[in-house]
Amino acid sequence: MSGARRAMVVVLALAGIGAAAGVLHARQTSFDLAPVSERLLYLRSPKAAERLVLDFDALAADVYWIRSIQSYGRDLKSKAETGRFELVQPLLDLTTSLDPHFLIAYRFGAVFLAMEPPQGPGRADLAIQLLEKGLKANPTSWWLAYDIAFTHYFHTGDFNAASEWFSRAAAMPGAPTWLGPLAATTRAQGGNRQDARQMLRQLLDSPDGYIRRAAGRALEQLDALDAVDQLTAIVNAFNASRGRYPSGWDELVRERMLRAIPTDNYTVPFVYDPVTHAVTLSAASPLSPLPETLRAK
Numbered sequence: 001m002s003g004a005r006r007a008m009v010v011v012l013a014l015a016g017i018g019a020a021a022g023v024l025h026a027r028q029t030s031f032d033l034a035p036v037s038e039r040l041l042y043l044r045s046p047k048a049a050e051r052l053v054l055d056f057d058a059l060a061a062d063v064y065w066i067r068s069i070q071s072y073g074r075d076l077k078s079k080a081e082t083g084r085f086e087l088v089q090p091l092l093d094l095t096t097s098l099d100p101h102f103l104i105a106y107r108f109g110a111v112f113l114a115m116e117p118p119q120g121p122g123r124a125d126l127a128i129q130l131l132e133k134g135l136k137a138n139p140t141s142w143w144l145a146y147d148i149a150f151t152h153y154f155h156t157g158d159f160n161a162a163s164e165w166f167s168r169a170a171a172m173p174g175a176p177t178w179l180g181p182l183a184a185t186t187r188a189q190g191g192n193r194q195d196a197r198q199m200l201r202q203l204l205d206s207p208d209g210y211i212r213r214a215a216g217r218a219l220e221q222l223d224a225l226d227a228v229d230q231l232t233a234i235v236n237a238f239n240a241s242r243g244r245y246p247s248g249w250d251e252l253v254r255e256r257m258l259r260a261i262p263t264d265n266y267t268v269p270f271v272y273d274p275v276t277h278a279v280t281l282s283a284a285s286p287l288s289p290l291p292e293t294l295r296a297k
Helices: 011-032 038-042 046-052 059-076 086-100 104-116 123-135 142-156 159-170 179-189 195-201 209-242 251-252
Strands: none
Touching: 011 251, 038 104, 046 123, 086 104, 086 123, 104 142, 123 251, 142 159, 142 179, 142 195, 159 179, 159 251, 195 209, 209 251
16 A cells, blocks of 8 residues: 555544553553653753663653654644654654563554555555564563554565564464464455455454544445446446546436435545546545555556
């Protein structure tokens, strides 16, 4: 999915922000932590930060995690053409170096890094690097191995690597039984919507609400991809029967090839380009952009 080619995209990122706030509150109410010096906000080196914070690594990690979210959110709203999201990876590196067991920072940080522009830097490679760092510090966390597989599946399009990581996740303590078959189908068939739906439907049973919501959104994206294919077929059928392409959705409605102007699940109309004859999801849709590696082949 070109660059980040996300299937979990903005919903997962926003859920990460909410979850981060909850985690910070829980950590602050569980420990008697002193205020952190403002000097921490200007550090870039994990080793220098560790020396400065002494025994307050957990609080410092919270500070950098919140700053990571703030940096991502600020750049998400920015209209600048350069320099956006450049601080996200260094801040995440500091966060996870100060607290190597801060799992939410690895998991949601990887989502931020893999986001498709303009919603993120489109750096699936850095997302995978962050997750591998987390797995090294937390070798029994099957979720981190799963996230690496998921990133390969939806973002890099490397289905062999995705299958390998699904297998590794399946072999870890506490991993769900559905991961094993998923690894096999991924290797045998590569990326396709049927496999993606199988994966996402399993996630609908997750005890974590943010995962259920993200999976539901990704399933809606797959429905939108199906709709794009169906609408493209209708446009091509019009051309085959009339010897020309339609001028727009209105003509297809008048010709009773469509009941109404087609919309996505959020009532945002699909876009038809009368010049290129391409059917696409509107950029204004909450489901945009759609995952590239699961488009029709």
